[in-house]
Amino acid sequence: MIFQRSLTLLPVAFILASCASVQIQDEFGTSAEVKPDSYARYKDRLGVVLLDARWGRQWKCGKYENAQLVSFSFDKLPLSPNKPDEAPSDLTIGTTSHLAASQKFESYALLIPPGEYALSNFKIKLARSVSSIDYWVANRSHLIKDGKPLGGKFVVAPGEVVYVGNFALDCYENPTLWRYYANGRDGFRQQLSDYQSKYPFLDLANVKFRLFETTTIGRSYALP
Numbered sequence: 001m002i003f004q005r006s007l008t009l010l011p012v013a014f015i016l017a018s019c020a021s022v023q024i025q026d027e028f029g030t031s032a033e034v035k036p037d038s039y040a041r042y043k044d045r046l047g048v049v050l051l052d053a054r055w056g057r058q059w060k061c062g063k064y065e066n067a068q069l070v071s072f073s074f075d076k077l078p079l080s081p082n083k084p085d086e087a088p089s090d091l092t093i094g095t096t097s098h099l100a101a102s103q104k105f106e107s108y109a110l111l112i113p114p115g116e117y118a119l120s121n122f123k124i125k126l127a128r129s130v131s132s133i134d135y136w137v138a139n140r141s142h143l144i145k146d147g148k149p150l151g152g153k154f155v156v157a158p159g160e161v162v163y164v165g166n167f168a169l170d171c172y173e174n175p176t177l178w179r180y181y182a183n184g185r186d187g188f189r190q191q192l193s194d195y196q197s198k199y200p201f202l203d204l205a206n207v208k209f210r211l212f213e214t215t216t217i218g219r220s221y222a223l224p
Helices: 012-018 036-042 184-198
Strands: 022-024 047-053 058-061 064-077 091-094 106-112 115-129 132-138 153-156 161-170 176-180
Touching: 036 106, 047 153, 047 184, 058 161, 064 161, 091 106, 091 115, 106 184, 115 176, 153 161, 161 184
Parallel strands: 047 161
Antiparallel strands: 022 091, 047 106, 058 064, 064 091, 064 115, 115 132, 115 153, 161 176
Protein backbone atom coordinates (compact mmCIF):
# COMPACT_ATOMS: atom_id res chain seq x y z
CA MET A 1 0.00 0.00 0.00
CA ILE A 2 0.97 3.66 -0.29
CA PHE A 3 4.11 4.73 1.58
CA GLN A 4 4.32 1.42 3.45
CA ARG A 5 8.10 1.27 3.19
CA SER A 6 8.73 4.91 4.12
CA LEU A 7 6.43 5.23 7.11
CA THR A 8 7.92 6.10 10.49
CA LEU A 9 7.25 4.34 13.78
CA LEU A 10 6.82 6.83 16.63
CA PRO A 11 6.46 6.42 20.40
CA VAL A 12 2.92 6.28 21.76
CA ALA A 13 3.48 9.34 23.97
CA PHE A 14 4.31 11.54 20.96
CA ILE A 15 1.15 10.58 19.12
CA LEU A 16 -1.15 11.13 22.08
CA ALA A 17 0.36 14.53 22.72
CA SER A 18 0.10 15.70 19.14
CA CYS A 19 -3.51 14.80 18.30
CA ALA A 20 -6.09 17.55 17.89
CA SER A 21 -9.79 17.61 17.06
CA VAL A 22 -9.69 20.26 14.32
CA GLN A 23 -7.08 23.00 14.06
CA ILE A 24 -5.68 25.43 11.51
CA GLN A 25 -3.06 28.15 11.29
CA ASP A 26 -3.88 31.01 8.92
CA GLU A 27 -3.47 34.74 8.49
CA PHE A 28 -7.00 35.43 9.75
CA GLY A 29 -6.64 33.52 13.02
CA THR A 30 -9.94 31.73 12.43
CA SER A 31 -10.88 28.22 13.46
CA ALA A 32 -10.89 25.65 10.69
CA GLU A 33 -14.34 24.31 11.49
CA VAL A 34 -16.80 26.83 10.13
CA LYS A 35 -18.86 28.84 12.64
CA PRO A 36 -21.76 31.22 11.98
CA ASP A 37 -19.75 34.37 12.79
CA SER A 38 -16.60 33.42 10.85
CA TYR A 39 -18.68 32.26 7.89
CA ALA A 40 -20.66 35.52 7.75
CA ARG A 41 -17.46 37.55 7.93
CA TYR A 42 -15.16 35.60 5.59
CA LYS A 43 -17.34 33.52 3.24
CA ASP A 44 -16.47 35.70 0.22
CA ARG A 45 -12.72 35.79 0.92
CA LEU A 46 -12.14 32.22 2.12
CA GLY A 47 -13.28 28.84 0.82
CA VAL A 48 -15.38 26.14 2.47
CA VAL A 49 -14.17 22.54 2.20
CA LEU A 50 -16.59 19.70 2.95
CA LEU A 51 -15.25 16.29 3.92
CA ASP A 52 -16.10 13.29 6.05
CA ALA A 53 -13.78 11.23 8.25
CA ARG A 54 -14.20 7.92 10.05
CA TRP A 55 -12.28 7.49 13.32
CA GLY A 56 -13.58 4.15 14.60
CA ARG A 57 -11.43 1.04 14.86
CA GLN A 58 -11.34 -1.17 11.77
CA TRP A 59 -11.20 -4.81 12.87
CA LYS A 60 -9.08 -7.42 11.07
CA CYS A 61 -7.30 -4.63 9.20
CA GLY A 62 -4.53 -6.18 7.12
CA LYS A 63 -2.34 -8.25 9.43
CA TYR A 64 -3.51 -6.36 12.53
CA GLU A 65 -6.25 -7.17 15.01
CA ASN A 66 -7.49 -3.62 14.45
CA ALA A 67 -6.31 -0.28 13.13
CA GLN A 68 -7.58 3.25 13.65
CA LEU A 69 -7.10 6.52 11.81
CA VAL A 70 -5.77 9.14 14.23
CA SER A 71 -5.35 12.25 12.05
CA PHE A 72 -4.51 13.58 8.61
CA SER A 73 -3.06 16.94 7.60
CA PHE A 74 -2.62 19.29 4.65
CA ASP A 75 -0.13 22.02 3.74
CA LYS A 76 -0.91 24.98 1.50
CA LEU A 77 1.19 25.06 -1.66
CA PRO A 78 3.71 26.22 -2.59
CA LEU A 79 5.42 24.69 0.42
CA SER A 80 8.03 26.73 2.26
CA PRO A 81 11.52 25.46 1.33
CA ASN A 82 13.01 22.95 3.77
CA LYS A 83 9.91 22.88 5.99
CA PRO A 84 10.77 20.16 8.53
CA ASP A 85 8.55 17.19 9.31
CA GLU A 86 8.04 18.37 12.88
CA ALA A 87 6.61 21.76 11.81
CA PRO A 88 2.81 21.95 12.24
CA SER A 89 0.73 21.46 9.12
CA ASP A 90 -1.56 24.24 7.91
CA LEU A 91 -4.66 22.10 8.44
CA THR A 92 -5.08 19.05 10.68
CA ILE A 93 -8.21 16.97 11.20
CA GLY A 94 -8.04 14.31 13.89
CA THR A 95 -9.55 12.64 16.92
CA THR A 96 -8.58 12.69 20.59
CA SER A 97 -11.21 10.11 21.56
CA HIS A 98 -9.84 6.74 20.48
CA LEU A 99 -12.05 4.45 22.55
CA ALA A 100 -15.29 6.37 21.99
CA ALA A 101 -14.76 7.01 18.28
CA SER A 102 -17.79 6.12 16.16
CA GLN A 103 -17.72 3.71 13.24
CA LYS A 104 -19.82 6.18 11.28
CA PHE A 105 -18.40 8.91 9.07
CA GLU A 106 -18.37 12.35 10.71
CA SER A 107 -19.03 15.44 8.58
CA TYR A 108 -16.80 18.52 8.66
CA ALA A 109 -17.09 21.92 7.00
CA LEU A 110 -13.79 23.82 7.09
CA LEU A 111 -13.33 27.53 6.37
CA ILE A 112 -9.81 28.02 4.99
CA PRO A 113 -7.73 30.42 2.88
CA PRO A 114 -8.18 29.75 -0.84
CA GLY A 115 -5.48 27.86 -2.69
CA GLU A 116 -4.02 24.45 -3.39
CA TYR A 117 -3.46 22.05 -0.48
CA ALA A 118 -1.33 18.88 -0.43
CA LEU A 119 -1.61 15.94 1.94
CA SER A 120 1.35 16.36 4.29
CA ASN A 121 0.82 13.89 7.15
CA PHE A 122 -1.34 11.03 8.37
CA LYS A 123 -1.21 8.89 11.51
CA ILE A 124 -2.61 5.42 12.08
CA LYS A 125 -2.86 3.42 15.31
CA LEU A 126 -2.05 -0.28 14.85
CA ALA A 127 -2.98 -3.01 17.33
CA ARG A 128 -1.74 -6.59 17.09
CA SER A 129 -3.42 -7.23 20.46
CA VAL A 130 -4.59 -5.31 23.53
CA SER A 131 -1.00 -5.19 24.80
CA SER A 132 0.82 -4.64 21.48
CA ILE A 133 0.11 -1.22 19.96
CA ASP A 134 2.20 0.79 17.49
CA TYR A 135 1.70 3.91 15.38
CA TRP A 136 2.60 4.55 11.75
CA VAL A 137 3.16 8.11 10.58
CA ALA A 138 3.54 9.33 7.00
CA ASN A 139 5.39 12.64 7.23
CA ARG A 140 5.77 15.70 5.01
CA SER A 141 9.06 14.40 3.60
CA HIS A 142 7.29 11.19 2.49
CA LEU A 143 4.23 12.85 1.00
CA ILE A 144 5.67 15.94 -0.72
CA LYS A 145 8.82 15.70 -2.88
CA ASP A 146 10.39 18.73 -4.56
CA GLY A 147 7.19 20.65 -3.96
CA LYS A 148 5.07 17.99 -5.68
CA PRO A 149 2.21 16.32 -3.77
CA LEU A 150 2.79 12.56 -3.94
CA GLY A 151 -0.19 11.77 -1.71
CA GLY A 152 -2.62 14.11 -3.47
CA LYS A 153 -4.14 17.57 -3.34
CA PHE A 154 -7.31 19.64 -3.43
CA VAL A 155 -8.08 23.19 -4.56
CA VAL A 156 -10.59 25.71 -3.24
CA ALA A 157 -11.29 29.20 -4.59
CA PRO A 158 -12.46 32.32 -2.71
CA GLY A 159 -16.18 32.11 -1.94
CA GLU A 160 -16.34 28.51 -3.15
CA VAL A 161 -17.84 25.51 -1.35
CA VAL A 162 -16.20 22.28 -2.49
CA TYR A 163 -16.73 18.64 -1.47
CA VAL A 164 -13.39 16.76 -1.53
CA GLY A 165 -14.41 13.29 -0.33
CA ASN A 166 -14.50 10.96 2.65
CA PHE A 167 -11.32 9.89 4.48
CA ALA A 168 -10.93 6.57 6.28
CA LEU A 169 -8.69 3.52 6.41
CA ASP A 170 -8.20 0.99 3.66
CA CYS A 171 -7.29 -2.43 5.09
CA TYR A 172 -6.09 -4.31 2.03
CA GLU A 173 -2.74 -5.93 2.91
CA ASN A 174 -1.59 -3.05 5.15
CA PRO A 175 -3.63 -0.21 6.69
CA THR A 176 -3.37 3.15 4.94
CA LEU A 177 -5.34 6.35 4.57
CA TRP A 178 -7.85 6.18 1.70
CA ARG A 179 -10.07 8.77 0.03
CA TYR A 180 -13.61 7.52 -0.58
CA TYR A 181 -16.54 9.48 -2.01
CA ALA A 182 -20.31 9.87 -2.12
CA ASN A 183 -21.56 7.46 -4.78
CA GLY A 184 -23.92 8.91 -7.38
CA ARG A 185 -26.11 11.98 -7.18
CA ASP A 186 -28.39 10.43 -4.58
CA GLY A 187 -25.42 9.69 -2.34
CA PHE A 188 -24.09 13.20 -2.84
CA ARG A 189 -27.46 14.74 -2.00
CA GLN A 190 -27.59 12.66 1.18
CA GLN A 191 -24.17 13.88 2.24
CA LEU A 192 -25.14 17.48 1.55
CA SER A 193 -28.18 17.03 3.78
CA ASP A 194 -25.84 15.76 6.54
CA TYR A 195 -23.67 18.88 6.20
CA GLN A 196 -26.75 21.10 6.21
CA SER A 197 -28.04 19.46 9.38
CA LYS A 198 -24.75 20.01 11.19
CA TYR A 199 -24.14 23.50 9.76
CA PRO A 200 -27.62 24.98 9.06
CA PHE A 201 -26.19 28.45 8.35
CA LEU A 202 -24.14 27.26 5.34
CA ASP A 203 -25.25 28.10 1.81
CA LEU A 204 -24.96 24.76 -0.01
CA ALA A 205 -26.82 25.73 -3.16
CA ASN A 206 -23.72 25.56 -5.40
CA VAL A 207 -21.40 22.97 -3.90
CA LYS A 208 -18.67 21.76 -6.27
CA PHE A 209 -18.07 18.01 -6.37
CA ARG A 210 -14.28 18.09 -6.75
CA LEU A 211 -12.62 15.14 -5.07
CA PHE A 212 -9.22 15.23 -3.41
CA GLU A 213 -7.03 14.43 -6.41
CA THR A 214 -4.82 11.39 -5.93
CA THR A 215 -3.33 8.45 -7.79
CA THR A 216 -2.13 6.69 -4.66
CA ILE A 217 -4.80 6.73 -1.92
CA GLY A 218 -8.01 6.82 -3.91
CA ARG A 219 -9.60 6.21 -7.30
CA SER A 220 -10.75 8.79 -9.82
CA TYR A 221 -14.48 9.39 -9.93
CA ALA A 222 -16.75 11.89 -11.66
CA LEU A 223 -20.32 12.51 -10.56
CA PRO A 224 -22.67 11.11 -13.25
